[in-house]
Amino acid sequence: MRVPTFIALGVAAFMGFSAGGAAAADCPRGTLDARFCDRNGDMVADVPEAKDQIDPATLIFAYTPVEDPAVYAKVWDGFLKHMEKTTGKKVQFFPVQSNAAQIEAMRAGRLHVAGFNTGSNPLAVNCAGFVPFTMMAKADDSFGYEMEIITYPGSGIEKVEDIKGRTMAFTSETSNSGFKAPSALLRAEFKMEAGKEFKTAFSGKHDNSILGVANKDYDAAAIANSVMKRMIERGVIKADQVKTIYKSQTFPTTGYGHVYNLKPELAEKVKQAFATFDWEGSDLKKEFEKSGEAKFIPITYKGHWEVVRKIDQAMGVSYACK
Structure with a gap:
């Protein structure tokens, strides 16, 4: 990779x-x-x-x-x-x-x-x-949370393979759910690598990635669902602004x-x-x-x-x- x-x-x-x-x-x-x-x-x-x-x-x-x-x-x-x-x-x-x-x-x-x-x-x-x-x-x-790959309704992305040719946001290189786990899983399960099958962006934080998808700035993003749940509860985003296309094991x-x-x-x-x-x-x-x-x-x-x-x-x- x-x-x-x-x-x-x-x-x-x-x-x-x-x-x-x-x-x-x-x-x-x-x-x-x-x-x-x-x-x-x-x-x-x-x-x-x-x-x-x-x-x-x-x-x-x-x-x-x-x-x-x-x-x-x-x-x-x-x-x-x-x-x-x-x-x-x-x-x-x-x-x-x-x-x-x-x-x-x-x-x-x-x-x-x-x-x-x-x-x-x-x-x-x-x-x-x-x-x-x-x-x-x-x-x-x-305990624990899952890594989810999310997109927004109407993005045209219904499954992970649809991210090919699009832009996917990660958080930072030290994040498990925001970079390392999705990168490993995308490579192992879908034969997809950053910079090859899809473009990448780094948002810095999970909430930035989630907001970026909700506002249609990113086509998709890898995030910790515990963060997304809290943001929905606080009214930062609405649940119908995002949809999940992949969910990992619990971390x-x-x-x-x-x-x-x-x-x-x-x-x-x-x-x-x-x-x-x-x-x-x-x-x-x-x-x-x-x-x-x-x-x-x-x-x-x-x-x-x-x-x-x-x-x-x-x-x-x-x-x-x-």
């Missing part, structure tokens, strides 16, 4: 740094950057020695940049106040404009707690020392966690904040119940992100930091 220049540059943009730190022969790390160790085999960075641990006076939190940051600053406000009480720290919401910027912020030490979207989780884990431990789920503990949703070098006692309090948050009456519930979420459940990167890593492998994605 020919990789668009945008992708090659985008993936490299936040990985262009020199690896250093832990490099001893007794430091197994798998695909993790050379700064990290993984002695217990859980595929995330181990807690470093005490001298390398951090205990910030203010915890910086960022939500994955899939939609309007201003909207989500309010949505997360009640939860962040709960985290302040649980941790005894000030907590500040940090709006990020791209997956690359979010990963770079954590790698540089400017971001301590975050929700990384499905596709960028592996890069955050391997290059920034992200340690995901929870995600949202429905009341019955079920894990945004993974929430902390940077690997938080002081263990503080990291444990961050986990407690997620585990003890009362969803009832919260803005978080009002927003996320639109796509079914009603609680946080414990997860592991090694287990829950296996399907995502398999797609990355099929796509030839490297987690190496340079």
Whole structure:
């Protein structure tokens, strides 16, 4: 598959740094950057020695940049106040404009707690020392979303093959449902490759792709249906402005966690904040119940992100930091 220049540059943009730190022969790390160790085999960075641990006076939190940051600053406000009480720290919401910027912020030490979207989780884990431990789920503990390929009524596109010769929008190269999964599936199931059988556009965010289709700016788009459901519930688009022509298997949703070098006692309090948050009456519930979420459940990167890593492998994605 020919990789668009945008992708090659985008993936490299936040990985262009020199690896250093832990490099001893007794430091197994798998695909993790050379700064990290993984002695217990859980595929995330181990807690470093005490001298390398951090205990910030203010915890910086960022939500994955899939939609309007201003909207989500309010949505997360009640939860962040709960985290302040649980941790005894000030907590500040940090709006990020791209997956690359979010990963770079954590790698540089400017971001301590975050929700990384499905596709960028592996890069955050391997290059920034992200340690995901929870995600949202429905009341019955079920979780996940599907990648959908959507178009607009009257587009002339009734099935995936009809996209040939048309323009299809992706979000960004780090997005699972917005780029990696649809690219792999289109190639494997329909023998269609970007830049050959169809033209591509990159919108930057799921809501941009969805709005672009609804407004007939794009012929089709690959999106996370959880985002689309919330946009329909909020009245941003009407359900009859789009139609689905393909729906994937279920993927894990945004993974929430902390940077690997938080002081263990503080990291444990961050986990407690997620585990003890009362969803009832919260803005978080009002927003996320639109796509079914009603609680946080414990997860592991090694287990829950296996399907995502398999797609990355099929796509030839490297987690190496340079």
